[in-house]
Amino acid sequence: MSTVNIPAFPLTDEQKQIIELCHDFAEKEIRPRGREVDEADTVTPVDIFRKAAQVGIADFMIPTEYGGGGMTDVFTQCLVQEELCWGDPGIGNLVCSNGFFSDPLMVLGTEEQKRKWLPPTTGPDAIMTSLATTEPGSGSDAASIITTATKVDGGYTINGQKAWISNAGAAEQYVVFAKTDKTKRSAGVTAFMFKKDTPGVSFGEPMKKMGQRAIVCREVFFDDMFVPDEDRLGEEGQGFYGLMGTFDISRVVLGAAAVGAARAAYEYALNYARERKQFGVPIIEHQAVAFRLAEMATRIESARLLVHHAARVIDSGQRATGLAAMCKLQASETAMFVTHAAVQTLGGWGYSREFPVEQWMRDVKLEEIEEGTSDIMKLVISRNLD
DSSP: OOOOOOOSSOOOHHHHHHHHHHHHHIIIIIGGGHHHHHHHOSOOOHHHHHHHHHTTOTTTTSOGGGTSOOOOSHHHHHHHHHHHHHHOHHHHHHHTTHHHHHHHHHHHOOHHHHHHHSGGGSSTTOOOEEEEOOBTTBSSOGGGOOOEEEEETTEEEEEEEEEEEETTTTOSEEEEEEESOTTOSGGGEEEEEEETTOTTEEEOOOOOOSSOTTSOEEEEEEEEEEEEGGGEESSTTOHHHHHHHHHHHHHHHHHHHHHHHHHHHHHHHHHHHHHOEETTEEGGGSHHHHHHHHHHHHHHHHHHHHHHHHHHHHHTTOOOHHHHHHHHHHHHHHHHHHHHHHHHHHGGGGGSTTSTHHHHHHHHGGGGTTTSOHHHHHHHHHHTOO
């Protein structure tokens, strides 16, 4: 059974249309390809990204003045992300990955930089993009990166290594964070733009992952890569500020992605429980199964309401660092619980790759890790208690 989620909040006609469009795309283009992409392991499904670009999904979050769809509010982004990740978590996140590239550009970029770097990410021929932050020895502690950007005549030379970079190699445009002052932590981090064919940049082999295999990750190596002054984002030392400024948005949107995946697993388990018979009755009539499904449904609704509330707070112009962390923590752990419960409900068939719930359980584990682990989210929340 395919259902479209209708939020409790009032929606504009435009929001209703984008939900319908995304659900239809998820049902017809994403869900049927989920297992194939998972089995392919390290192959980016570029064709699905192209189809999404052709119908306006890949650039909906980019302002119209730069060629995008203009739906820049966080609440609409959450509506879209939930529907796409209902289809498949990895593919859903891939389709909207240009939003993660555009966020720091919108925060730190000049008007000239926006008009240079954003239009190629829009329209039916939109290119793929990437954000390079994580390093082999620097994950949640982004201020500890050791990739360097050394000032030279006319620009900077970048040296170092990044790891776990989504879309690396497939993307045409990148934002990279590097230290312009090695004596400082966060105040020494600066952001830069560069293109894939820039001399001095190279890419490692695809990294084999547990799930979300639609988004292929690689290491990125910098060997005296030159970046001109005009491609520095913001002033020196503003990179960490720009990165943290985007986390409030991205963590809420990732919360919506987790809700979408949880919803998919819940719906699949519910339908299975209504059809599967044991001891002469559908298993949903057994209290243990019924109570498990009840808890799944309750957790999903709670996580979704928190995500939508946080999105509305951000859209109103208020600071939401702690609330955004709550979203990601609650939604990601909800998705992990629900997908695990779905596997349990299907029993032996849940453990089989003939059914999608085992894949979704592997996929959503990433949501508890990326852009800050659950432990880091608790730390952020504790530091923002009122």
